Amino acid sequence: MSIYRELLKTDTETTPTNLIPAIRGEIEKIAGFIDYQQGTGKRSFLFTATERGEGSTLILAQTAQVLAQLNKNKRILMVDANLRYPALHSHFGISSERGLLDYLRKPNGGLPLHSCQENLDLVVAGVKEGGQLEKSGLGDFRRLLTEAADNYDTILIDSPATRLFSDAVVLAPAVDCIILAIAAGVSSKGIVKTVIKALTDAGGEVTGIVFNRRKDEIPPFIYRRI
Numbered sequence: 001m002s003i004y005r006e007l008l009k010t011d012t013e014t015t016p017t018n019l020i021p022a023i024r025g026e027i028e029k030i031a032g033f034i035d036y037q038q039g040t041g042k043r044s045f046l047f048t049a050t051e052r053g054e055g056s057t058l059i060l061a062q063t064a065q066v067l068a069q070l071n072k073n074k075r076i077l078m079v080d081a082n083l084r085y086p087a088l089h090s091h092f093g094i095s096s097e098r099g100l101l102d103y104l105r106k107p108n109g110g111l112p113l114h115s116c117q118e119n120l121d122l123v124v125a126g127v128k129e130g131g132q133l134e135k136s137g138l139g140d141f142r143r144l145l146t147e148a149a150d151n152y153d154t155i156l157i158d159s160p161a162t163r164l165f166s167d168a169v170v171l172a173p174a175v176d177c178i179i180l181a182i183a184a185g186v187s188s189k190g191i192v193k194t195v196i197k198a199l200t201d202a203g204g205e206v207t208g209i210v211f212n213r214r215k216d217e218i219p220p221f222i223y224r225r226i
């Protein structure tokens, strides 16, 4: 089973901690899809995009919040594996010190966790900017997923844009599902196909595509029928 959702371009250009009402309905469907997948044994979901700024972090943060709200009995973990341009921490007003990078350097130290909501935790990137995930770190990343699976039902991982950086391709074989954010008017069909192929060839499964920042030029009641 796979999912395709479309998010409107909202008026909110800043990184919001609060849920954005205009996209809440679609985010709930992405959360529902992830919850369904979790029921079939899939735990780890990697979020990426083709180019920079297409919305991977925003979609992950909003989905995680909805998932945690709708499933109070489940525990959700977010991991910021975008060491190039970490941003998840700022969505939740947390500093990016001590995080994934520290874990990968010294896995025996345990998971450096921050609590965002009652049942929603975050492992920040642990670097300001300019880091990268090496293929040699994949074993430790798998270890992180195994360790996290003891305490969390679902793990949502953010990563950099795949056309520009290799990080998501490195992580692809370690996760159960990949969700790709594509913003309206940014990438050509050819580039999107190349990115999906790179992730798939690496052993990943692209199970979700979110078409982001769609402009509502056609009235919604007509758009839904075409």
Ligand SMILES: Nc1ncnc2c1ncn2[C@@H]1O[C@H](COP(=O)(O)OP(=O)(O)OP(=O)(O)O)[C@@H](O)[C@H]1O
Pocket (backbone or CB within 6 Å): 007, 008, 009, 010, 011, 012, 013, 014, 015, 016, 023, 049, 051, 052, 053, 054, 055, 056, 057, 058, 059, 082, 085, 087, 159, 160, 161, 181, 212, 213, 214
């Ligand atoms: N549907 C939307 N409507 C309005 N603004 C949006 C939408 N989606 C994303 N944005 C805004 O666009 C900016 C870039 O989004 P975001 O940081 O999620 O992209 P990204 O893919 O994670 O970028 P990066 O490559 O830096 O990791 C943010 O300020 C975000 O709030």
Ligand SMILES: [Mg+2]
Pocket (backbone or CB within 6 Å): 056, 057, 058, 082, 085, 087, 158, 159
């Ligand atoms: Mg991001």
